[in-house]
Amino acid sequence: MTGFVLRRIGQALIALFGVSVVVFALVHLVPGDPIRAALGTRFDPEIYQVLLERSGLDQPLGVQFFDWLGRALTGDLGVSFRSGRAVTTELGDRLPATLLLAGGSLLVGLIIAIPAGIISAVRQGKPVDYAASTFAQVGVSVPDFWFGILLILLFSRTLGWLPPGGYVSLTEDPVEALQRLLLPAVTAGVVTGSILTRFVRSSVLEAMQADHVRLARAKGMPERYVLRHHVLRNAWIPVVTITGLQLATLLGGIVVVEVVFSWPGIGRLALDAVYGRDYPVLQGSVLVIAAGFLLINLLVDLLYGRLDPRIRS
């Protein structure tokens, strides 16, 4: 077990190192001078010199990389070209919004997927199974931003029930925060839910075919009891894994939903950094999201190893 854990952590660290090389390289792949490009028409030799020294872009490449990496490890991701604030502060301001949205979306996804997946597995081949499959097929094919726009059109513009976007923190006004969370969370959650539905269904189907389940049935145990005590107990292990991985995917894909609903999260920050050529902020947000993505994947693998001993070997 320790070997498995160490090996998996080692892999994650190597990947993280690779990610940091790519993120570092981003700025250096920009054709021409990134600071000049960032300043654009507001070019001023003095500001230019300050930014150049602060960003260390005048140093040799190797020195720059390890400098940057060393500072990144201590939580210093540089200073925004635009606002002049520390990138870490900018990220810290945006993180709660992204986490709230990701959490809310995952919750919506699970609320849809668990019942839909179980029912369609139990009623395999029946109309309800086809309905769930159709939902899953549409869900993986629908562009999330379009679905979000349709929700705004219906619930906000036509019915006037919910606000079309914006973010209020939970501590500020919990009721309004949840009202504003609902549409974006449903948008990302339905897509997540449709992918999860497929997994819950196949996982339950697989568990239903196990020998001990057939035995339980042959003994004449009530179907409901068999389902609860023998099927679902085994079916939830892969579902936990997929749910974790979906959280990672959600975190990465949430940019688009954040834009649809003017949600001030990290994805939105990264995109604004692209528009504004604010490379330190772009690097910081890409690094944080990719690191989060790797971390969740790592945790899920370790958790899976704990839940299912067959994986560790």
Add this chain to the structure above:
Amino acid sequence: MSTADTTLEGPSGDATPRWRQTLSLLAKNRLASAGAVVLIVLVLAAVFGPSLVPYGVNEQDIASRLNGPSGAHWFGTDDLGRDVFSRVLLGARVSLQVGVIAVGISLVAGTAIGLAAGYRGGWLDAVLMRLMDVLFSFPVILLAIAIVAVLEPSLFTLQLAIAVVFTPIHARVVRGSVLSVREDVHIQAVRALGASDLRIVAKHVLPNVAAPVIVQASLSLAFAILTEAALSYLGIGVQPPRAAWGADLQASQGFLASGSWWMAVFPGLAILVTVMAFNLLGDGLRDVLDPKQRSVIESRGVT
């Protein structure tokens, strides 16, 4: 059963070539056939669109701006009085083009990397696959955004970005298949006969990894078109005034309040139909060619 086995144990002396068997099996799958029909219509629309559409994509008629669907404008008009139907129909062009080119590049690159890694093994395998792992560690949209940020947003950048994102998926699929056929008896036999590596790979390995690659390509097209639409929606993909579904949806959001629902509904519907057609065809191909493989979206979730 691996794909290699099916090829080896295929009915010898049977006159029907394998691709025709595949097609007839596929034709029996109603959903996959529906997907194929939709795609054929889309390709025709993309090719012959300019002579079919009732109005030019950028033909403005300010007097009849923001008009709802009618006999003259089936899908209504946008804020500049342009015909939404014409724009949606011609939007297929750019989506299909970006999808096909991006997936094509990633297919070639991924297959080359996967073949080299899987066939050579050793340090080359380790280096190439760790590299692929790093690319795989980035969420799709984020990596594409980062690439577009470095290069100027253009059609070429967009295709390149999507291609980079998809290369590791193809590389992994190919490598896995190569590993499973590399030690096959017939490959050992041709090796013993003194065939060169290049010949073995081209004549004996490649045909055996073709099935999973074809399946993955179809499913990747679905995902690539979604990615293109998302990037164009974010304003870093296809740039207006060019007709593109994602970019038109971005524009539509400013007119939701005035009730111009048609601007938002039709381009999105076009994306949904296209992506679903590729998904259904891909699922059908997988059932026929390579039942064990998972979809792109699923494999991104699992690995």
